[in-house]
Amino acid sequence: MKKLVLFLFLGLGLSTASCSSDDASPAIDYSTEVKGIWEESTITFLDEHKKVIKEIAAFNIDNCALTRIEIKEDIFIEYYSRKYDPQANCQEGTVKHRLTFDKNLLITEFHGDDYIDRVEYKVNHVDESKMVLERESTWYDGAPEKTRFMKIAYSKKRKI
DSSP: OHHHHHHHHHHHHHHHHHHHHHHOOOOOOHHHHTOEEEEEEEEEEEOTTOOEEEEEEOOOTTSOOOOEEEEOSSEEEEEEEEOSSTTSOOEEEEEEEEEEEETTEEEEEEEOSSOEEEEEEEEEEEOSSEEEEEEEOSOSTTOOTTOOEEEEEEEEEEOO
16 A cells, blocks of 8 residues: 555656656747837836826827837847928838847947947737837827826837
C-alpha cells in the first residue's frame, strides 16, 4: 500500500511539473509584429505618474491627412501633412529615422546637420489591427499642461 501511495504521489508530482512548461507563452518578436503602415487613431496625454490627463481622437491642426508611420526592418518613416500657408493646399512630408529594437522598445534616431534626435517608444500593445506606443513627451501640439508621456494608438493600414 505504501508503494502505491508513493507511486501516486510521484506521478502527481511529475504530471504537475510537466504541465508548467505548457503554460509559458512565447515571447513576442516586436521587430516583426510592428512592421507595417499605421495611422494615428487616438492620443492619450499622461502626467508624470502616468495617469490620464486627456484622451483625444487623432487630429491634424491644418485639417490635412492624419500622421502615418511606416515601420520596416531598420527604418521608421513618419508621413505628415501640413499647410504652410493657410490659403494653400496640404503638403505631405516625410521624415526617415534609423530604427533599432530592444525587447519592447522601438528606438528611433534622426540625424540632423548638427544634432541627433533619439526617441524611445515603448510598445504597450500590438496585434493585427492596433498598436499602442508610449513615449516621454511634451512636444506635441495641443498637449495639456503637465503632460509628461503620451500613448498614441494606431490602426494598421497595411502589412509590409
